[in-house]
Amino acid sequence: MTASETRLRADAQRNRDQIVAAAREMFAAAGPDVPMEEIARAAAVGVGTLYRRFPDREALIRAVARESFAEVLADARAAAAEEPTAWDALVRLVGRSHQLQASVQLALVSERARNILEDDPQTAAFRDALMAELDAIVEAAQAEGAIRADVGSGDVAILFSLVLRQPPAVVDPEMLAFERAAVLMLDGLRSRPGTPLPGRPITGEDLRFG
Template sequence: MEQPTSASLRADARRNREQIIDAARTMFLRMGVDVPMDEIARAAGVGIGTLYRRFPDRAELIKAVSRDSLHEMAEVARGLERDEPDPTVALRDLLRTFRDRYLVIVMTAVSAHAFETLKDTPAVIEDRDELLVVVGRLLRRCQEQGTVRPDVAPGDLILAVAAISRLIPAPGDELGAMVFDRLFALVMDAFRVGSPAALPGRPVDYPDVTQLRQHGGLAGFGRA
């Protein structure tokens, strides 16, 4: 019988890792970051031993999911800021990316469990901070252009997308997907200049998100 080559073994390892990451992202989405590891292995189509060889514990898996997704989002943010001349279009498309990868926002912005796991992970922190900087720059350009209301800050955008994303529909749920898209469009429309009602309080920035999380004000996020 032909023996597997080192190249094929590396390819198998990469494929297993991708399957586990994809399954974990989906399971975290559906059940929160405390989903049993054996359920993640089952969804990935690998044995529990394979999962633990790749990711010795839950913390390492959370880091890997966040690292991969945040890096992808940071790449999208850099590309949009560089290539899209209209800041309103760039910000809209970036928020759609946030929506489609909302798990990362929930995990890194508001979930206390995941935040504790990720807070000392330089690669995650670097990509997250870069995303916040790009969002802030695009938002200011939109406000200077007069297309986004002046009384909002990046934290308002992040929390709005995270809140909407708690209602993500199940795969194949066409009605749920349609309602979700409408709700996202309605909330995004509220950020436009010309919205009739003034917002209470003051603009929410990322330090406010951090304070809310520390005080338990976001306890419902990141959980099933």
């Protein structure tokens, strides 16, 4: 999708997609240090092919992050457009946990990945767009009176990032533990006489730098 990437041959494109998909899963499952060879195997290609497409691990991480971010962004826009209220949009976004994981993993959890993505303009662009979307939703939700006025979109983003991290996998999914946690967090955001918060609302801007 980059300007600098000319159209690939059909089979090459298929391989590329398989690689990114495999990497995405393996990064989510085992962190950004999984052996390249395993990623290649999972994508059913040789290592050489992987390296032809992505000069090094960093390039692959960037590619995965971009794709993930793009999906999340699309999701956020769809939620804002389709849900009747901003609050409903927020609820829907949290519900997407599974799809958000890979990106959140990479973007926020791993030290290494963070450093890499920090310098990637494309990722930065996606993140900015995503924060802009969230800004709008949060503001609208506050106008609706649905969530407390003393939080900013940065606060919401952080809460989201917390619930959406790779679940410890220690809990039986049938137990809906994370769904419950999400509801509890949303309830904490609700517009009601709550405990006063320390500091000042965290904005999207506040999350821009490390």
